[in-house]
Amino acid sequence: MRPRPKTDWTTTRSSREEATLPLDADLPADRKVAALISRLDRAQREQSRTMELGTADLRILWMFADGKSRTLKEIAAELSLEQSTVNRQINAAMAEGLLQRSRRSGDSAHEISRTEKGARIFEDDVATALTAFASGLDALGDRVDDFLEDFTRFVAAYGSAVGPDDSAVGSDTQ
Structure with missing residues (x-):
């Protein structure tokens, strides 16, 4: 096992500063990818602090983007979560005015849908996130299509390596 590089934990850097630091040239490719994903995760967490929705609300509202x-x-199945967890998250989103509950005439089950407020906040937060992604893609210049093709293959192979195929659960490409 290779010794881990020493890290100065007393230095704090913003995700912007960290993103521009070169990776250790001696790191193997898998560790470079792990370091880059860690940097991306940190930048996304930093960005999430500027957004109105939390992760759970964003995931739920993303699902309702299809109208x-x-x-x-159905929500629990699509999110691969326990129904009790979904119930708690739905109730919290309803308390914030992001979702609403209704019942079709003659049907016993309640249906959940986005409110206008939920749709507006979701679209604002998605626009913020997409602007940051566009900035990253702009940095690639004319190599964007190659990157997306390679990244798609990487994500598929990584997904296959870490778990079972969950494509039947629902799509995250809305």
């Missing part, structure tokens, strides 16, 4: 109402059971 379809869903029952708690």
Whole structure:
């Protein structure tokens, strides 16, 4: 096992400063990828502090971007979460005015849908996130298509290596 590089934990850097630091040339490719993903995660966490929605609300509202109402059971299945967890998250989002509950005539199950407020806040937060992604893609110049093709293959192979195929659960490419 290779010794880990020493880290000066007393130095704090912003995600912008950290992103521009060169990677150790002696690191193997898998560790370079891990370091880059760690940097990306840190930048995304920093960005999330500027957004109105938390991660759970954002995930739930993303699902409703297709305009379809869903029952708690359907939401739990699409998110691969326990129904009790989804119920708690839905109730919190409803308390914030992001979601609403309704019942179709003659149906016993409640259906959940986005409110206008939920849609507006979601779209604002997504626009913020997409602006940052566009900035990253702009830095690639004319290599964007190659990057996206390579990154798609990387994500698929990584996903296959870490877990079972969950494509039947729902798409995250809305």
